[in-house]
Amino acid sequence: xxxxxxxxxxxxxxxxxxxxxxxxxxxxxxxxxxxxxxxxxxxxxxxxxxxxxxxxxxxxxxxxxxxxxxxxxxxxxxxxxxxxxxxxxxxxxxxxxxxxxxxxxxxxxxxxxxxxxxxxxxxxxxxxxxxxxxxxxxxxxxxxxxxxxxxxxxxxxxxxxxxxxxxxxxxxxxxxxxxxxxxxxxxxxxxxxxxxxxxxxxxxxxxxxxxxxxxxxxxxxxxxxxxxxxxxxxxxxxxxxxxxxxxxxxxxxxxx
Amino acid sequence: xxxxxxxxxxxxxxxxxxxxxxxxxxxxxxxxxxxxxxxxxxxxxxxxxxxxxxxxxxxxxxxxxxxxxxxxxxxxxxxxxxxxxxxxxxxxxxxxxxxxxxxxxxxxxxxxxxxxxxxxxxxxxxxxxxxxxxxxxxxxxxxxxxxxxxxxxxxxxxxxxxxxxxxxxxxxxxxxxxxxxxxxxxxxxxxxxxxxxxxxxxxxxxxxxxxxxxxxxxxxxxxxxxxxxxxxxxxxxxxxxxxxxxxxxxxxxxxxxxxxxxxxxxxxxxxxxxxxxxxxxxxxxxxxxxxxxxxxxxxxxxxxxxxxxxxxxx
Numbered sequence: 001x002x003x004x005x006x007x008x009x010x011x012x013x014x015x016x017x018x019x020x021x022x023x024x025x026x027x028x029x030x031x032x033x034x035x036x037x038x039x040x041x042x043x044x045x046x047x048x049x050x051x052x053x054x055x056x057x058x059x060x061x062x063x064x065x066x067x068x069x070x071x072x073x074x075x076x077x078x079x080x081x082x083x084x085x086x087x088x089x090x091x092x093x094x095x096x097x098x099x100x101x102x103x104x105x106x107x108x109x110x111x112x113x114x115x116x117x118x119x120x121x122x123x124x125x126x127x128x129x130x131x132x133x134x135x136x137x138x139x140x141x142x143x144x145x146x147x148x149x150x151x152x153x154x155x156x157x158x159x160x161x162x163x164x165x166x167x168x169x170x171x172x173x174x175x176x177x178x179x180x181x182x183x184x185x186x187x188x189x190x191x192x193x194x195x196x197x198x199x200x201x202x203x204x205x206x207x208x209x210x211x212x213x214x215x216x217x218x219x220x221x222x223x224x225x226x227x228x229x230x231x232x233x234x235x236x237x238x239x240x241x242x243x244x245x246x247x248x249x250x251x252x253x254x255x256x
Numbered sequence: 257x258x259x260x261x262x263x264x265x266x267x268x269x270x271x272x273x274x275x276x277x278x279x280x281x282x283x284x285x286x287x288x289x290x291x292x293x294x295x296x297x298x299x300x301x302x303x304x305x306x307x308x309x310x311x312x313x314x315x316x317x318x319x320x321x322x323x324x325x326x327x328x329x330x331x332x333x334x335x336x337x338x339x340x341x342x343x344x345x346x347x348x349x350x351x352x353x354x355x356x357x358x359x360x361x362x363x364x365x366x367x368x369x370x371x372x373x374x375x376x377x378x379x380x381x382x383x384x385x386x387x388x389x390x391x392x393x394x395x396x397x398x399x400x401x402x403x404x405x406x407x408x409x410x411x412x413x414x415x416x417x418x419x420x421x422x423x424x425x426x427x428x429x430x431x432x433x434x435x436x437x438x439x440x441x442x443x444x445x446x447x448x449x450x451x452x453x454x455x456x457x458x459x460x461x462x463x464x465x466x467x468x469x470x471x472x473x474x475x476x477x478x479x480x481x482x483x484x485x486x487x488x489x490x491x492x493x494x495x496x497x498x499x500x501x502x503x504x505x506x507x508x509x510x511x512x513x514x515x516x517x518x519x520x521x522x523x524x525x526x527x528x529x530x531x532x533x534x535x536x537x538x539x540x541x542x543x544x545x546x547x548x549x550x551x552x553x554x555x556x557x558x559x560x561x562x563x564x565x566x567x568x569x570x
Contacts, residue, residue: 003515005535055407057429058514216536227519230430246341253336253538 001076004060007225008218010077013113014039016207019106022221023251027212030247032240035106040228040236048232057229066090077102079115080169080199083191088163094191099168100198111205114170145173145181155188165189168196170206213254220246316543333544342520342528343545349517350524352435354503361443362499366492368447369454370480383455387448394445398512401441402428405513428514431521438509438522450495457491458484493564500560501553525549 001010012022020035047053059067065082067073069090076082080099086092104110119137121130144151155165166189171178182189193200210217224243227234282288316333320326337343372382389397404412405427414424427437465483474482485492507526510516516523516531525545533542 055424055426055429058518060515213536219531219535223516223519226517227431230426230518249341253536253541 001059001061001064002057002222002226002229005215005218005222006060006064007223008221009113011036011039011221011225012210012218013077013102014042016111016113017102017104017106019108019110021109021207022217023210023212023247025211027210028251028255030244030251032244032247036240036243037236038105040224040240043225044228044234044236047229053229057226068092080167083167084164094195097192098195098198100196101202101204104204111207113209114206115209116170141172145171145177148184151181151184152188155185159188159190164191166191166193168193168200213250216250216254217247220250312543312546315539316547317540319538319540321537322539329540333540334548337532337541337545337548340528342523343525345520346523346525346528349435349520349522350504350506353439353506353524354500356436356439357442357499357503358496360439361446362496364443365447365450366454366485366488368451369458370484372451372455373458374476383452386451389445389447390449392445394508395512397445398441398509402513405437429518431518434514434517434521438513441513442506442509450499453495454488454491457488461487497557497560500556504549504553504556 001007015022015032015036018035018038020033020039021031022036023029024031043053054072056067062085064073064076065078065085068076068078068082069086069092083094083097083099087094087097102112119133121133125133144154158165166182166185168191171181173181221243224239227239228236315326317328317330318326319329319333368386372379372386375382392400406412406414407424407426407429408414409418409424411424411427413427418424426433428434461484465487466479469479469483505526506524507530510522510524510527511530514522516527526549529542529545529549532538532545
């Protein structure tokens with residue numbers, strides 16, 4: 001998975017899992033180091049040593065999910081919404097779907113890359129419009145965790161649409177509230193939760209994306225991953241050093 | 257009566273007044289209507305065709321992401337774009353594609369056109385078959401070819417080549433074969449529409465020339481080289497210029513096939529412009545590179561015109 005910024009996204013996740021970082025906290029320096037080299041070396045060995053990665057690497061998110069659902073890929077680095085796509089859109093059998101955390105390293109500084117969704121309110125909206133928008137967000141995102149009737153209605157309609165109910169993810173509420181919610185919708189859960197045990201039992205640190213020029217950073221790291229996977233003689237250490245230099249340019253430009 | 261006697265001496269004065277009379281006559285004669293008909297078209301053209309060009313030129317001197325108010329930054333966009341380390345690779349790749357497209361993609365439509373013209377029977381059928389690839393929408397065709405280019409041994413092309421004992425090729429997944437793979441697709445897609453133009457041009461070649469050559473004992477290749485190609489000089493001149501300008505702006509193929517290719521092997525200038533605009537959100541840099549590309553193509557066209565001036569003086 002190396003096109004459309006997914007290569008950089010994947011490399012960032014693997015670096016975080018080994019305890020490294022891509023940019024520093026302030027977003028002023030590119031700090032890819034030994035962990036990134038190790039991550040790339042792992043990919044290199046899997047590709048050229050074990051030959052377990054096949055020959056096609058120019059996937060993006062959608063294409064790799066298609067290949068996974070079609071059975072030509074056995075294991076892939078993904079976000080939890082992958083289940084939704086492969087089962088609902090591509091008809092994958094849920095019984096064969098398993099999800100777990102990435103192998104970790106890093107002795108304390110490791111964690112998992114996290115993203116999220118933003119709700120944007122127009123600053124020029126009237127107070128009534130802002131209130132309506134806030135009420136909508138509350139209804140759409142939060143009501144089902146606090147109101148049993150709302151939770152059941154939501155679960156029933158979702159199940160009727162053949163969509164997953166109870167899919168493990170990162171809910172915007174505390175663990176107790178979430179567990180209570182799961183108890184309410186227990187009869188409607190159609191996701192094989194036992195296949196997610198490794199994922200739901202992991203308690204990793206959540207690390208934010210590189211703060212400055214995130215998509216450009218991922219785009220600049222795509223060629224690095226592509227090079228490792230398509231060129232057997234690629235020099236991993238040099239590739240990372242070159243990438244650090246390229247990222248510095250991007251950070252400077254973004255601060256312009 | 258007294259006026260007609262006065263007519264001759266005041267004739268020079270009347271001649272000086274004639275322009276005004278002419279204007280009135282012109283307006284009444286339909287000149288004004290012509291202008292009124294033309295104004296909407298001209299305005300639409302100015303607004304939708306030239307407006308964006310001028311706006312792009314303005315953007316190239318600003319720092320803008322189309323949301324915050326723009327600030328004027330002088331030449332800094334151009335400096336940034338020219339100092340981008342990826343620009344050299346992108347320019348080389350674009351030139352490489354243009355070269356491959358010229359060497360392979362240029363003769364093939366001519367050969368196709370000559371072959372189709374030589375076949376008297378069913379030439380309409382061959383015409384249609386040759387044009388068929390041009391009818392397939394580019395995005396659909398590219399997605400289809402992506403499937404054909406599957407690098408596993410079970411990929412379509414690799415399976416067929418496997419029958420002849422030729423090993424599975426990585427096609428798009430190797431930096432050295434990615435660009436040639438794209439050229440093969442581009443030749444397939446573009447040959448038909450260019451061949452149609454050549455076929456039309458070939459029908460204007462006078463048959464007496466061929467007959468004279470045959471009498472003198474010239475074989476088919478010599479006839480093509482000495483008669484057909486020189487007679488098609490003008491068309492070839494124009495088509496080559498259009499192809500040159502077109503290949504330097506290649507975007508769809510690298511974008512859909514490889515997104516810039518294994519390790520930037522298929523990164524092109526227009527793809528860089530797209531990335532500046534829609535991945536980085538930096539419209540100033542995108543328009544700066546567009547302006548530079550336009551200037552380069554203008555210089556190339558001028559150079560091309562002077563070099564081939566002999567050709568077009570038919």
